[in-house]
Amino acid sequence: MFTAINRRSLGQFATLWRFQSTLVRAEHHNNQLTPITLNAITAARKVGGEVTCLEAGTNCAMVAEPISKVQGVKKILVAQHDCYKGLLPEELTPLILATQKQFNFTHICAGAYAFGKNLLPRMSAKLDVATLSDITEVKSQDTFVRTIYADNALATVKCNEKVKVFTVRGTSFEPAAVAGGRAATEQVASPSPAGMSEWLEQSLTKSYRPELTSAKVVVSGGRGLKSGENFKLLYDLADKMGAAVGASRAAVDAGYVPNDMQVGQTGKIVVPDPYIAVGISGAIPHLAGMKDSKVQLTVTRVIVINKDPEAPIFQVADYGLVEDLFKVSLSMMTRLDIVILKV
């Protein structure tokens, strides 16, 4: 299970990548590049041209080095100021606008995670340009693909804005290699603090299990588990496999598990291989969380266990076992020593 809520220390940094330009923004925690940054850099490179990174934070000295090693990054712009504590969009927006005025980038992007989604639209509205959210493919410097209707349709979109702003779905792009890069670093001045927002604190759930959105194997439970206690069976199995544990919205709403375990449209998007769904019926919102345009094309195996043969989730199953999840013994499953979960 999860340990108690943990407070993260504030060694935070924001990195925006600009591409010749794409500005990609990445976040660092404890000197490590957040994975989605590397995916965003790949997307930026697909646009063509030079990639510049803008890093902003309270202590940038620690951060410049890892980014400078990333393949494909030409330059790093660094802005350090106490007002970047908490990486508030109200403070970062004037900074990006100032660097945009100075360097005139053609594209600005960031990973489509909480930080990027919060910041980029604010910044793009100031430039009077649209933002394309959560793109899954770069077709050309002005044409992108993104999902709509909770991943039930793909829209190919052409952007005619003078600066193209977009956020990148991390799971749709390979991470850029952190090797072979030798970017130059340049300091940039920080505009005066806006001062309209104050960052107070953060509480992140800490778990020794893999993080849901980047786990190689995910086991998810649905309302079929019938209680929070029954989820223990999934936790036990996940521990044996080194898997992350997720849940359907129905299970979260029923109070069986905390809400940050939710996989689905309004929860997290996961791309493991395999993904095991236990006692989940497969209403659209959950399917959207487990699918991804990259997943459609790769070999992610979805294994489904549900006693209702008509459950929609079987439509996306590679292997489906129609069986009451409580009937199959755990021991039988664990001898498989892979991701088949049965409760």
Added chain:
Amino acid sequence: ENTKIRVKPDHSGVVTDGVKHSMNPFCEIAVEEAVKLKEKKLIKEVVAVSCGPTQVTETIRTALAMGCDRGIHVEVSGKDYEAMGPLQISKIFAALAKKEEASLIILGKQAIDDDCNQTGQMTAALLDWPQGTFASEVTIDGEKVKVVREIDGGLETIKISMPAVLTADLRLNTPRYATLPNIMKAKKKKIANMKPADLGVDMVSRVEVLRVDEPPTRLAGVKVETVDDLVAKLRANGTI
């Protein structure tokens, strides 16, 4: 809500004719939060705004039935409506906020059709107001708002000055059902009508949807009867 969507055969979009439209779930949560703040006497008046063709007045009536005081329908239809995106909507909201001297704008964090998650952030930018997005808890504290936000891996707390823009996340509250007496009362509440041009807003969009496709279909899966069958199949194709 769980209606399956269909892509049009000519790939120009998604079929919307004949499909029942209802209030975006995140917007319902936003309306509920506004009404709760009014019930706590922290705000004086709640105005429900929607941009779109005539049908949106039904959605505004639902908001009025939930407890909003009056509505504003900004009429956008035809090609303008098809091209309307968060940037255009945020310009309308910003203009209205100034006109109405609003102190708080609450919206849903995203629409479940275009999944953009931008309108709140853009509106805040145009007004130069702070933003409290993906809010799971909102507390008004004098002239400031404390917002607990849902972020990757947990929660974050910020304190922002008013006037401000908030966007509602799933766990902010549970929207009420409009009761029949309130639905009847709502019929008497006023909905003002206007066009974007009345607010000085240019609806031009520089983003075009070239085509809409269904996601690639998965190959049909295999059904098995027992765990032993499943194990055997997985062993046979090298999964284990």
